[in-house]
Amino acid sequence: MAEEMSIRNAYGNALVELGRENENIVVLDADLSRSTMTHLFAKEFPDRFFDCGVAEQNMMGIAAGLAACGKTVFASTFAVFATTRCYDQVRVSIAQSHQNVKIVATHGGITVGEDGCSHHAIEDLALMCALPGFTVIVPADAIEADQVIRAAAATHGPFYIRLARPKMPIVCRDHYNFVMGKSVTMRGGGDATVIAIGIMVERALQAADTLAREGIELRVINMSTLKPLDEKTIVKAAEETGAILTAEEHLQHGGLGSRVALVVAKQHPVPMSFMTIKDVFSSSGKGEELLEKHGLTATGVVEEVRSLVGRKS
Amino acid sequence: MLSSTGKLNNIPELVSSASHLAAGVASCKGVALTGSMEEMKEKTRTLRRHIINMTERAGSGHPGGSLSAVELVTALYFHVLRHDPQNPHWPDRDRFVLSKGHAAPVLYAALAESGYFPVAELLTLRQMGSRLQGHTHMLTTPGVEMSAGALGQGLSFGIGNALAARLDGRDYRVYVLLGDGECNEGQVWEAAMAAAHHKLDNMVAIIDRNRLQIDGWCCDVMNTEPFPEKWRSFGWHTMEVDGHDLDQIIAALSEAKTIEGKPTAIIAHTTKGKGVSFMENKAEFHGTAPTSEQAEQALRELE
DSSP: OOOEEOHHHHHHHHHHHHHHHOTTEEEEESSOHHHHSTHHHHHHOGGGEEEOOSOHHHHHHHHHHHHHTTOEEEEEEEHHHHHGGGHHHIIIIIITTTOOEEEEEESOBGGGGGGOGGGOBSSHHHHHHTSTTOEEEOOSSHHHHHHHHHHHHTSOSOEEEEOOSSOEEOOSOTTOOOOTTOOEEEEOOSSEEEEEOTHHHHHHHHHHHHHHHTTOOEEEEEOOEEESOOHHHHHHHHHHHSOEEEEEEEESSSSHHHHHHHHHHHHOOOOEEEEEEOSSOOOSSOHHHHHHHTTOSHHHHHHHHHHHHHHOO | OOTTOTGGGGSOOOSSOHHHHHHHHHHSTTSOOOOOHHHHHHHHHHHHHHHHHHHHHHTOSOHHHHHTTHHHHHHIIIIIOOOOTTOTTOTTSOEEEESSGGGHHHHHHHHHHHTSSOGGGGGGTTOTTOSSOSSOOTTTSTTOOOOOOSTTOHHHHHHHHHHHHHHHTOOOOEEEEEETGGGGSHHHHHHHHHHHHTTOTTEEEEEEEOOEETTEEHHHHSOOOSHHHHHHHTTOEEEEEETTOHHHHHHHHHHHHHOOSSOEEEEEEOOTTTTOTTTTTOGGGSSOOOOHHHHHHHHHHTO
């Protein structure tokens, strides 16, 4: 079993360190600071932390107002509440004025698990990618999350960063270097490419091991920056491997798969397949059980790639 | 193109030049700009004529809720606000947040008359390529503090401004203008709760209580009474004024500066469409521009 680390702890710790380096950083939460881990920042910098209570619309407005006065604002809550609950506020108060607000949403996807479909953010990436000017990032593990948070703090403009609830296996090892807007090729291969985000990166790497034993060399790309998309690497993968699979913990419309398909269709059409949650809301269950229910497993990747390779001309 | 606009030629030139305003700010930081009462009354007539001309030329827009707020905006821009039209991003400026973003014409008129941009530009309202968007947009118009248009968002934005003042040790004040129909929005009350929670005595909410919203009288569409009691119960120092009486408005804004430990709400009783007989108390002029004939009549009434 691979080493696991909490991606939310990585966020909370990074915030504290950034708070020490930069007194312009202000953090907001909506009554979930012990879950989002912003309470670590609140403890050390009580004057620069504002708990907005269960009022996400107001939180996003306050974030915009602080940013308009020169603050670098991090606003956190669960991904469902950070997006669908206050989308109009994010759209008008933050996006249309290109405010320097970093929405760091925890508990993204279905791995929230037992809380059920009201708490599963499965459309958040489509919504946030739809807003002009937003940068949208899904880190694959705690190490990448730490780098992403620092990069966001150093870059002006609105960000949506989606973190997962469960601990995640470490995949970004050694000298991993996150660069905004650039994907990272985690494993080389010439027979097919899987482009993955979040928890699916580790599953894709597992699948690549299995497929290698069958003689299929799978290229694995971590497309953590969903917007702006690293089009160059996608086109190169299409040209060199001739088949692309995408894998994400999100609905099929408007997420990673849709975005990659736009690039492939226009610039270098090749057979594609998409591992997503189909057009349904999920249900209560353990995170792992839900991933399995929706086919988001390493075995699922293996099967999709086998089928995809068969479609190559 | 802009200078050849017929109607604009009738509009008096700026009473106070922008450079005069800038010099005043530089020499007396912390002291409000003061226009005489006569100058301000003349300014209200000027702003009303601008609103009619702008919306008539655009063929669309929101004259009713702009006209109701003329005295409120005049008192702020020509007497109360500490601002510098030559330096719209001056960190110590008072913030005026127009939450009812559809009242853009009255704000644009006040900004132009203050010297943020040429008065002639007002007639580009809502046109392709104009800096004067249909609803306020802070990235396109000098002096506009917040992008609005979807109702209910300004008070929250103002709280952010007010908290930043506190964090930075700055003494600027934040004024947010809301509509009374706008107070149907739940976010307004989330923000009302939060401003009182944080004891933001550097913040004033002014509610343009013209009693009309798009579908009719507020009390019929969605009754917000008892309105002052709502603000009081949320923890605001609450006053009521005649929103067309400059003396009362200025007195209330002065009183607000003396209040400690809580934000101030000023409920300004106004008449939608104020100053134009056929627009007064008419919900249909919320979002309907005057025809050229109507505009001519309105301008005669506003001479």
